[in-house]
Amino acid sequence: MSSLNTFGAILSYAAEMEAQLGAYYAGIGKAERAKAADKRRAKLERVRRENVVEITLEPIEGLDAADYALDLADVSTEGQASVENIAARFYRDVAPKINVRAAQRALERCGREHGGS
Amino acid sequence: MSKTIKNYIDGEWVESGASTLIPVHDPATCEHLADCPDSTAADVDLAVRAAKAAFDEWRSTPVLVRAQYMHHFKVMVEDNFEAVSRIVVKEHGKTMDEARGEVRRGIESIDFAMSVPVLMRSDGLEDISSGIDETTVRQPAGVFAAITPFNFPFMVPLWFLPTAITCGNTFILKPSPQTPLSTEFLFEMLDELDLPEGVVNLVNGAVPSATALMEHPDVTGVSFVGSSAVAKIIYETCTRNGKRVQAQGGAKNYIAVMPDADIEASVKNILGAAYGCAGQRCLAAAVAVGVGDAYDALKDELAKQVANLKVGYGLDETTQMGTVISDSAKERIETMIAQSATEGAKVVVDGRDFNVDGYEKGSWVGPTLIADVQPDTTMANEEVFGPVLALMKADSFDDAVDIINQSRYGNAASIFTSNGKNAREFKYSVNAGNIGVNIGVAAPSASFPFGGQKDSFFGDLHGQGMDSIEFYTERKIVIERWV
Structure with missing residues (x-):
């Protein structure tokens, strides 16, 4: 069963992923990236709070958190590129599943900031 | 303590x-x-x-x-x-x-x-x-x-x-x-x-x-x-x-689904309307009326999607439907489901005796879908206030409106259609205080009055x-x- 099956599950997963990325980059001395991740985390929490529309809550299908696991032990350049790619893919996959445009736009922007198109 | x-x-x-x-x-x-x-x-x-x-x-x-x-x-x-x-x-x-x-x-x-x-x-x-x-x-x-x-x-x-x-x-x-x-x-x-x-x-x-x-x-x-x-x-x-x-x-809110509606997309929204808050809201969709050919397609798609709903503890964010408020509510709802079967309806998805692992003491009623409900029965007329969606068949748009307007309640009613004329006629003819068009929960925002008519x-x-x-x-x- 999909574990990213609600609006809240997706936004909370995204916020938690950014929190982990913030700690990851802080741990390897990349302060700018850590700060950017923290900014995205705060934004995602705000989006979760402000864009939950009770009358259009619908089940979400086809997304599983296991597909977006980050290897945060790998701090090599390749490892960093890998987590960025996974994060970008995550946002690319989840944004179209959200039926609130403002939230969708925020997710798309997060994806772009991770290097996604 | x-x-x-x-x-x-x-x-x-x-x-x-x-x-x-x-x-x-x-x-x-x-x-x-x-x-x-x-x-x-x-x-x-x-x-x-x-x-x-x-x-x-x-x-x-x-x-x-x-x-x-x-x-x-x-x-x-x-x-x-x-x-x-x-x-x-x-x-x-x-x-x-x-x-x-x-x-x-x-x-x-x-x-x-x-x-x-x-x-x-x-x-x-x-x-x-x-x-x-x-x-x-x-x-x-x-x-x-x-x-x-x-x-x-x-x-x-x-x-x-x-x-x-x-x-x-x-x-x-x-x-x-x-x-x-x-x-x-x-x-x-x-x-x-x-x-x-x-x-x-x-x-x-x-x-x-x-x-x-x-x-x-x-x-x-x-x-x-x-x-x-x-x-x-x-x-x-x-x-x-x-x-x-x-x-x-209270309410008994009807949703009319026309043959021209996008059934899959409509059902997704109807799920939220019927089973959101475990059906315990005065705007909950209680009866879906399939018009003509829409009935069988609606029944099949609902049965498929209802079975996939994840029921569980609300603090788990992957939960899609929570519990009802109390054991007495559960008992009342299960009694009404049983009664509908005795009145000739078919319980397609049965939420009675439902349980969630790790929460065995909870007041659970699973999402329930009841088909072939007849107009003069309890399930068609009395508020359940639980996760139960009744399905009724109407021969035509006019027949659907008649079914809806016979209700003693008039809180909300919705139509799912791609036809503007149907939507306009529905808004015009249905006696309910909150009307939804391709929206299952017609909940007014704060700057509009919360409608409601009849009882x-x-x-x-x-x-x-x-x-x-x-x-x-x-x-x-x-x-x-x-x-």
């Missing part, structure tokens, strides 16, 4: 004089969360006296200052958004998304109250006769009370309290004794606002405190949301006692929107001549 909830009267948390305590449980875990006092008429009298004493100072507090309190209140709720949402989940059993959605809609009502300085303005006309001017002013009307239900324990009080006090009235809230913790938190935030003592008051309890509010001579008006049977009693009691009253009752509403002015400004103010006409 769990706490006993206090009342909030005249700016202080005070113990009720009640001799009876009502236990409050987490309906999913059965954890005993608190005890709610069944406050007495004496408790209510203290609250009304405090509210009455506070009225003169509060009504003369500039309206912009009163609105400014709402700005600060909104910030507090935003800052405590997740904490409030979790309390709602724990005492009600709904999902986190539903709780967040409820808190968000509550905030929208606070936003609306910030508009009171604009909305309370009135008009005037010079020279209605030679040298005579006439103006209208709106003034606050006194002490108001609200008696609110368990199903939206944070949102529904906010339909009333912010607008009432920003209009310059003082206020007493009596929440459901099944879910008093959300309102306790609400009043902890209000306490932090440093409003003048007595402007807002909280009295916890059940029938004795509700009755005392309705009969107290110093209460100007009462707002109520709950079942139709109680709404009617509230309306009759309040009017007998010379009060303003707006009493929102779903007793009163003249509805909650929310401009109706609420009318309800909470008195209009005075001033005719002036200066010579």
